Amino acid sequence: QVQLAESGGGLVQAGGSLRLSCAASGPTFSSYAMGWFRQAPGKEREFVAAMRWNGGSTYYADSVKGRFTISRDNAKNTMYLQMNSLKPEDTAVYYCAKALRGNLYALVSYDYWGQGTQVTVSS
16 A cells, blocks of 8 residues: 655745655565656646656656656655746646556556645736
8 A cells, every 4th residue: 555645835026936745655666667747727737747657767747847846865765846937827736656567657657646736926
């Protein structure tokens, strides 16, 4: 059983930065890929970023490429999302998730989800 807990959300002005953390329970964190998704009010949950188990490959949505950076510390069972140059359209609840299968862009590829953390970017 895997449990995921996000933290680090908050209110920030446009152009500001936040770093989200995702703490995972379980002894095998280092063996699976992880991802970040977000869901804005009235919209579907969408892919933000993902990373393979060893950090060797990273993937980003076009809307965040160059502004967000995903990373992980397997020794701490923690994944991060550094978000810079935030825009009002980044406002959403951000979720971390553990991947089950290969297509890291797809929601169906993930089998465990955190409860989410709210990020609000004011203009």
